[in-house]
Amino acid sequence: MKFAAIIPARFASTRFPGKPLAMLGGKPIIQRVCEQVAKAIKDVYVATDNEKIFNAVESFGGKAVMTSPDHRSGTDRIKEAVETLGIDADVIINVQGDEPFIKAEQIATVCRCFDDAGTQIATLGKHFDKEQGFEMLENPNSPKIVVDNNGYAMYFSRSIIPFVRGVDSNDWLASFPFLKHIGLYAYRTEVLREITALPQSSLEIAESLEQLRWLQNGYKIKVGTTNVETIGIDTPEDLKRAEAFLGSNHL
Numbered sequence: 101m102k103f104a105a106i107i108p109a110r111f112a113s114t115r116f117p118g119k120p121l122a123m124l125g126g127k128p129i130i131q132r133v134c135e136q137v138a139k140a141i142k143d144v145y146v147a148t149d150n151e152k153i154f155n156a157v158e159s160f161g162g163k164a165v166m167t168s169p170d171h172r173s174g175t176d177r178i179k180e181a182v183e184t185l186g187i188d189a190d191v192i193i194n195v196q197g198d199e200p201f202i203k204a205e206q207i208a209t210v211c212r213c214f215d216d217a218g219t220q221i222a223t224l225g226k227h228f229d230k231e232q233g234f235e236m237l238e239n240p241n242s243p244k245i246v247v248d249n250n251g252y253a254m255y256f257s258r259s260i261i262p263f264v265r266g267v268d269s270n271d272w273l274a275s276f277p278f279l280k281h282i283g284l285y286a287y288r289t290e291v292l293r294e295i296t297a298l299p300q301s302s303l304e305i306a307e308s309l310e311q312l313r314w315l316q317n318g319y320k321i322k323v324g325t326t327n328v329e330t331i332g333i334d335t336p337e338d339l340k341r342a343e344a345f346l347g348s349n350h351l
Contacts, residue, residue: 103211103286104143104189106181107133108174109197111150115335120153120197122339125346127160129333132200134162140204140211141193147181172300173310175285179296182289190214192292194285198333200342202284209324210286219322220291221314223253224282226326230273237273243281243309245323253321256281256309279323282330285311295319 109120109130116122120130130146130153137144146157149169157164165184171177178194181187191214195202206224213222225245228237236242240258248254255261264272272278287295295314303312314321331342 101191101214102189103141103191103193104145104182104187105137105141105193105195105207106178106187107137107144107146107195107197108177108181109146109148109150109153110169110177111148111153112169116333116339118152119333120148121156122333122336124200124333124339124342128156129200129339130157130197131160131162133195133197133202134160136200136202136204137193137195137207140207143187143189145181145185145187146197147177149177175287175292175310176296179292182292187289189289191286192289194287196283196332199284199330200333201330201345203326203328203330206282206284206326206328206330209326210284213286213322213324214288216322218320220288220320221295221311222286222322222324223311224284224326225279225323226282226329228273228278228280232273234269234272237278243307245279245281247279247323251323253311253315253323255315256307256311258307258309279325282326283332291319 113119121128146164147167148154154164165181167177167180210222213219243256243258244261245256246254246261264275267275298317301313301316303316333339
């Protein structure tokens with residue numbers, strides 16, 4: 101099975117404009133993401149709507165493609181990139197452009213999901229640490245997943261799912277293996293074309309979670325699990341934490 105990875109990277113960001121070009125340990129964030137992904141996947145591309153990002157990627161030896169500035173999501177941007185580049189891979193991997201510490205083993209876990217012929221889309225989850233406390237569990241910016249007995253997603257939510265009845269909320273993490281969503285996706289190429297043609301769904305609009313559109317339309321999402329914590333960068337404050345992490349781990 102042939103895999104290709106595409107990293108969507110746009111310049112405009114409400115919380116952190118120009119984020120892909122922000123420096124982290126002497127390199128642009130987007131370069132660090134590319135270098136991490138290349139440890140697992142041979143064909144890696146950046147799909148962007150900005151010439152500065154395009155030129156930066158080419159300057160460090162990466163491969164980039166210009167895409168429309170009007171896309172609603174990274175998935176839509178990736179679909180355009182696949183068509184523009186004529187990529188013939190069986191599976192397309194979507195790595196967020198703000199995940200400079202993504203691990204090769206995490207990407208490999210998502211790829212292995214396609215050993216199951218029934219997998220149309222795959223993503224990644226990590227169990228919440230009990231030490232993180234209830235405050236982290238109830239954080240709406242950290243979506244939760246519930247899966248069936250075969251490892252397929254039943255639902256994603258910004259709310260806490262499931263509700264643990266009869267147990268004090270401070271003890272919920274000790275009572276149930278809550279699963280946090282890590283925003284790494286992979287799609288069979290034909291499925292990518294199908295899901296980007298779908299209109300927004302009511303659940304997607306309600307929770308502002310794109311993957312609910314796919315579930316609501318009957319697509320199956322396999323969930324691989326990881327024990328590795330990643331540090332996504334959404335704000336300048338996150339970048340400061342990432343710098344500290346970089347230094348303390350001598351990366």
